[in-house]
Amino acid sequence: MSKKGRVLVAMSGGIDSSVAAVLLHEQGYEIIGMTMKTWDYASSGSSSSKKETGCCSLDSINDARNIAVGLGFPHYILDIREEFGDYVINHFTSEYIGGRTPNPCVLCNTHIKWDALLRRADQLDCDYIATGHYAKVREENGRYVISKGVDLDKDQSYALWGVSQKSLSRTMLPLGDLTKAQIRELAAERGFKALLNKPESYEICFVPDNDYRGFLNRRVPGLAEKVAGGEFVLEDGTVIGNHKGYPYYTVGQRKGLGVALGYPVYVTEINKDQNKVVLGTFDELARDGMYVNQLVMSKYTDLNGQRMDTVTKVRYNDSGTPAVIEQSGDVMKVFFGKGVNAIAPGQAAVFYEGDDVIGGGWILRSFKQ
Numbered sequence: 001m002s003k004k005g006r007v008l009v010a011m012s013g014g015i016d017s018s019v020a021a022v023l024l025h026e027q028g029y030e031i032i033g034m035t036m037k038t039w040d041y042a043s044s045g046s047s048s049s050k051k052e053t054g055c056c057s058l059d060s061i062n063d064a065r066n067i068a069v070g071l072g073f074p075h076y077i078l079d080i081r082e083e084f085g086d087y088v089i090n091h092f093t094s095e096y097i098g099g100r101t102p103n104p105c106v107l108c109n110t111h112i113k114w115d116a117l118l119r120r121a122d123q124l125d126c127d128y129i130a131t132g133h134y135a136k137v138r139e140e141n142g143r144y145v146i147s148k149g150v151d152l153d154k155d156q157s158y159a160l161w162g163v164s165q166k167s168l169s170r171t172m173l174p175l176g177d178l179t180k181a182q183i184r185e186l187a188a189e190r191g192f193k194a195l196l197n198k199p200e201s202y203e204i205c206f207v208p209d210n211d212y213r214g215f216l217n218r219r220v221p222g223l224a225e226k227v228a229g230g231e232f233v234l235e236d237g238t239v240i241g242n243h244k245g246y247p248y249y250t251v252g253q254r255k256g257l258g259v260a261l262g263y264p265v266y267v268t269e270i271n272k273d274q275n276k277v278v279l280g281t282f283d284e285l286a287r288d289g290m291y292v293n294q295l296v297m298s299k300y301t302d303l304n305g306q307r308m309d310t311v312t313k314v315r316y317n318d319s320g321t322p323a324v325i326e327q328s329g330d331v332m333k334v335f336f337g338k339g340v341n342a343i344a345p346g347q348a349a350v351f352y353e354g355d356d357v358i359g360g361g362w363i364l365r366s367f368k369q
Helices: 015-026 058-071 081-097 104-123 180-189 212-219 223-227
Strands: 006-010 030-037 075-079 128-130 135-140 143-148 231-234 239-242 266-271 276-280 286-297 307-313 321-328 331-341 348-353 356-367
Touching: 006 015, 006 104, 015 030, 015 058, 015 128, 015 180, 030 058, 030 104, 058 075, 075 104, 081 104, 081 212, 104 128, 212 223, 331 348, 331 356
Parallel strands: 006 030, 006 128, 030 075, 231 276
Antiparallel strands: 135 143, 143 356, 231 239, 266 276, 286 331, 286 356, 307 321, 307 348, 321 331, 348 356
16 A cells, blocks of 8 residues: 555546546555446436436446556446435435425535445545545644635535535545646646546436426326416415426526516425415515524534624525524524525525635525514
8 A cells, every 4th residue: 555545536537536536646645446326317217318428427437447547546336326316316306395405416425425435445445535526625623624625616615515524534635726727737738638528517417408397207106297286476475377386496496487477586485385386576585594404514513602704605606695603403593684595495505714614504494584
C-alpha cells in the first residue's frame, strides 16, 4: 500500500470524477476505481427511444474502466440497484403521493452512495473514499465541516449536507479548490480529450425522459384515475377549475397548469387530503419562513437553542437568502426577513455560515406570519 494510503474513488465515467482519480493517483495515493450501478434504463418503462445516458450507462462504466486501465489501477462495478430501488425510488414515489416534492439525488448521495462506498472501502482495506464533487471538507474543532467549492457556479455543497460525520472523516474531495475550466484543462493536458466533449447529465437517472408524471403512473397503477378531477382553487378558496391530480404538480410551478386567468399564476400549495391545488400570484407564492426536520449538523453539533444568522438555500440552484435559524431538537425553524418564493415541502434546506455548511434537513412546511 502507498505510504499516503489507499483511496476508493467513485468514478461515474464523467470528467469530474475521472480527474479526481487522476489527481489523487498523481499525488501518490493507491487508487481503486468504483463505478456504481444504480438503475437500468430499460427498467424505467419509458417509451422514449433516447439512448441510455448518465452514471448508470454501459458507456459510462466503460469510460471509467478505461481511465483506470490507462493509469494502471483496478476498477470495479458496485451493483446497488436493489437498495437504490428500495430506498430512493420508493421514497421518490411516496413523497409525490404525499403531496411533497422529493430530491432523489441528495437522498442517493447521502443515504446510499456514501454508505455503499464505505462498506466496499472496508472490504478493500481502503483508508478513504473520494468523489468528484465541487466542495471541500476539513476538520475543525473536532467536527468535519463541508464548505463550498471555489467554483461557485458548480458548487455542490448543497447536495452533501446529509453525509454523516463518520463518513466525512474518511472523505476526500479533490476538486474543491479547482474551477471547471481548470479541470477541463487538466483533462486535456493528460490526453483525456474524449471527456471534454462528453455532455453532463442533469436528469434524474431513473426518469431519463424527465417525465416524472409518466414514471409515477407506471409505478402506481391506477394513480391517474384515482387522483383525477381535483380542484384548482385560489388562495381565498375560489374554485377556478379542475386539475389532473395533485401528485402531478409542485410548489412554484407555472407552466402546464392549463389555467387562463389573464395574469400569471403559480402553484402555492398542495392539499393532498382534499386533492386541491392552490394557485396564486407571484407575490402570494412568498413565505416568511419554514420548518425543517431530519437535521444533519456539520459545523456544529447543535445550536443549543441559540438563534443564528445564516444564508439558507431551499433548492439546489438557489443562491441563498439571509435567514435566522433556531433549533429545537430535530426541527429547525427558519425566518426569512424578506420572504422566499416556492418553498417546496420535501426539498432539502441547507444553512450556511459564510462558505461553511452549518447543517441541513428536509423542508417540512412553510408559513406566513
